[in-house]
């Protein structure tokens with residue numbers, strides 16, 4: 001399939017290790033690339049990068065999946081200046097009840113990796129090269145019974161990070177539920193990205209193919 005407009009936007013998938021970035025890329029491929037297989041649920045931690053390009057009616061979307069392990073996060077910044085939107089994937093089963101205020105008051109008995117998640121998200125949005133870039137936060141693993149709901153991730157974590165002193169500048173953002181494994185929420189996520197990169201195209205123009 002080819003698009004009427006040979007323009008390409010790049011999406012960067014970020015988030016802690018084990019969040020589900022590679023599974024999400026596999027799921028996007030299985031939905032948008034006719035020949036791709038369904039995700040098996042068996043991934044290995046990413047060292048380096050995976051990249052795939054999908055074709056939408058009015059653009060190509062090039063999606064970059066990078067490793068989330070601590071030692072690999074310093075590589076993320078080399079992708080910032082050329083991406084048109086950032087997706088921050090969160091493991092909703094590993095953030096306690098997703099309330100960073102409770103965590104800071106020492107009231108959370110099990111915060112999982114909530115604090116690490118907050119620090120990493122703050123780091124991403126504070127970087128000068130991500131300023132104004134649309135940001136989609138995905139509360140992943142919503143198929144699991146032990147997940148926290150998207151509204152808690154939104155109210156307890158994302159909103160507080162944005163409103164805090166490390167909130168970075170004004171940007172287009174959204175928090176959506178996802179199961180990268182089953183595919184629920186993937187189309188909505190891609191649709192949001194498609195509309196927001198277009199909206200922001202004067203600031204970050206697409207690449208011509």
Ligand SMILES: Nc1nc2c(ncn2[C@@H]2O[C@H](COP(=O)(O)OP(=O)(O)OP(=O)(O)O)[C@@H](O)[C@H]2O)c(=O)[nH]1
Nearest residue numbers: 017018019020021022023043046068141179180181
């Ligand atoms: N139940 C469930 N498991 C998921 C989901 N998404 C990912 N997983 C599982 O979580 C584990 C990690 O997934 P990956 O996609 O490899 O995570 P990643 O973010 O790419 O990790 P790094 O490459 O280390 O940064 C795997 O066992 C996946 O099967 C989901 O939506 N639901």
Ligand SMILES: [Mg+2]
Nearest residue numbers: 021022045046
């Ligand atoms: Mg990975």
